[in-house]
Amino acid sequence: MTGLPRESVGDSTLSLLREGYEFVSRRCEKHQSDAFRTRLLGRDVICLRGPRAVALLYGTAGLKRCGAMPWTVLNLLQGPGSVGTLEGEAHRHRKSLFVSLMVEGDAADQLACAFEAAWAERLVFEATPNVLTTASDVLARVVTEWAGLGEGLAGDPRFRRDLFLMSDQAGRFGPGVVHALWRRSRAERRIHEVLDAGVDTGTPADFIVRFEEGGRPLPRDVAVREILNILRPVVAVGRHVAFAARILVRDPEWRDWLRTVSENEMTAFAEEVRRTSPFFPATTAITTERVDLDGLTLQPGQWVMADLWGTMQLERCFPAAEVFKPGRNLDWRRADECFVPQGGGDIATSHRCPGDRTSVALITAALRVLCRHVTWRAPEQDLRISMSRMPAKPANGVDLTDVAPER
Numbered sequence: 532m533t534g535l536p537r538e539s540v541g542d543s544t545l546s547l548l549r550e551g552y553e554f555v556s557r558r559c560e561k562h563q564s565d566a567f568r569t570r571l572l573g574r575d576v577i578c579l580r581g582p583r584a585v586a587l588l589y590g591t592a593g594l595k596r597c598g599a600m601p602w603t604v605l606n607l608l609q610g611p612g613s614v615g616t617l618e619g620e621a622h623r624h625r626k627s628l629f630v631s632l633m634v635e636g637d638a639a640d641q642l643a644c645a646f647e648a649a650w651a652e653r654l655v656f657e658a659t660p661n662v663l664t665t666a667s668d669v670l671a672r673v674v675t676e677w678a679g680l681g682e683g684l685a686g687d688p689r690f691r692r693d694l695f696l697m698s699d700q701a702g703r704f705g706p707g708v709v710h711a712l713w714r715r716s717r718a719e720r721r722i723h724e725v726l727d728a729g730v731d732t733g734t735p736a737d738f739i740v741r742f743e744e745g746g747r748p749l750p751r752d753v754a755v756r757e758i759l760n761i762l763r764p765v766v767a768v769g770r771h772v773a774f775a776a777r778i779l780v781r782d783p784e785w786r787d788w789l790r791t792v793s794e795n796e797m798t799a800f801a802e803e804v805r806r807t808s809p810f811f812p813a814t815t816a817i818t819t820e821r822v823d824l825d826g827l828t829l830q831p832g833q834w835v836m837a838d839l840w841g842t843m844q845l846e847r848c849f850p851a852a853e854v855f856k857p858g859r860n861l862d863w864r865r866a867d868e869c870f871v872p873q874g875g876g877d878i879a880t881s882h883r884c885p886g887d888r889t890s891v892a893l894i895t896a897a898l899r900v901l902c903r904h905v906t907w908r909a910p911e912q913d914l915r916i917s918m919s920r921m922p923a924k925p926a927n928g929v930d931l932t933d934v935a936p937e938r
């Protein structure tokens with residue numbers, strides 16, 4: 532297609548790594564356009580942000596995700612043969628597994644309830660805990676138990692750490708990634724062993740093992756990956772918990788506000804945490820046929836990258852976007868064209884994440900802990916967020932001191 536601004540430098544991969552979350556937005560500002568063309572990893576890529584980007588990646592036929600992610604990201608996150616790599620009817624059928632477990636069932640409430648009790652206890656026990664580390668570790672224990680994988684795995688700190696590092700290292704390069712890939716295959720082996728020994732009937736793990744495609748249960752290695760596709764992202768919500776804690780440390784008035792507000796207002800705060808936290812930066816796809824959308828014409832084989840983070844910072848979608856403001860009426864239930872912390876569009880039919888409901892429930896549970904169940908103080912610490920580290924986090928993960936039960 533013609534008419535799109537083009538980056539003049541040869542290949543922008545190094546700039547993308549250096550600028551991280553801000554790479555697409557900076558160039559959109561420079562070109563005064565929500566789409567531009569550049570080269571990444573030697574390929575011609577169209578980068579987009581805003582409603583058209585969301586409509587393209589989550590509401591348009593003729594794109595595939597398989598092959599559009601760097602190999603290390605695919606292997607650390609979703610895994611070959613998993614739901615994220617499927618398209619069309621095969622995708623819809625596999626996705627129904629996640630929809631019935633994570634969206635229609637009461638997984639979100641069960642996980643949030645277990646996390647709330649266990650994390651409050653852990654914070655008091657440690658007295659000077661780190662939010663990112665403790666929340667991620669407790670989430671790993673809670674979701675492994677909930678899935679029905681037993682105390683052997685849930686109680687193993689090495690397994691829980693492996694789950695954390697898969698997401699933590701997903702956007703990085705170098706030895707840390709190699710180590711995380713090795714940890715991922717170790718975690719897969721451990722789940723295989725548990726499944727071979729047999730899991731209790733009626734548990735989520737049992738549901739996945741029995742899930743049929745073409746009249747047959749899923750191949751065992753695919754079932755293991757889909758189990759990991761629930762465990763790993765639930766643990767990753769610990770990052771959102773750390774971003775939420777950072778807001779409370781920097782602006783204690785929110786802490787007082789959250790002590791008294793309704794459940795709905797607390798949920799609104801959690802949704803604004805998701806809008807303002809640099810977490811999942813962007814999503815990529817390749818066109819499989821000619822695609823026409825709102826003045827864009829893409830030829831088959833075109834790589835596209837939709838900037839999810841940048842879309843949530845757009846002033847025309849979120850007035851005073853840089854201000855943290857829980858009253859924006861954000862709600863994961865709506866297929867919003869700008870509020871896309873975990874992707875957009877229809878959960879059942881697009882590649883949008885099936886974990887929004889769970890994320891919101893877990894962040895809200897964490898807010899109840901931090902504002903109602905325990906008292907704490909925060910020491911002087913580095914709370915800066917490096918926008919070139921993907922996924923980002925508050926520099927030290929947010930340290931707390933003097934944690935005690937609320938009286």
Ligand code: HEM
Nearest residue numbers: 614615761764765810811814872873874882884886889890
């Ligand atoms: C809370 C539990 C979560 C579960 C069970 C979960 C699971 C999944 C699964 C299975 C997919 C693939 C969907 C598909 O291809 O149809 C997915 C996609 C996605 N997830 Fe999650 N996830 C969770 C939390 C998160 C979190 C905390 C984030 C980060 C903000 C996140 C961001 C995303 C994004 C952006 C996609 C779409 C990727 C794309 O469009 O290619 N998820 N998630």
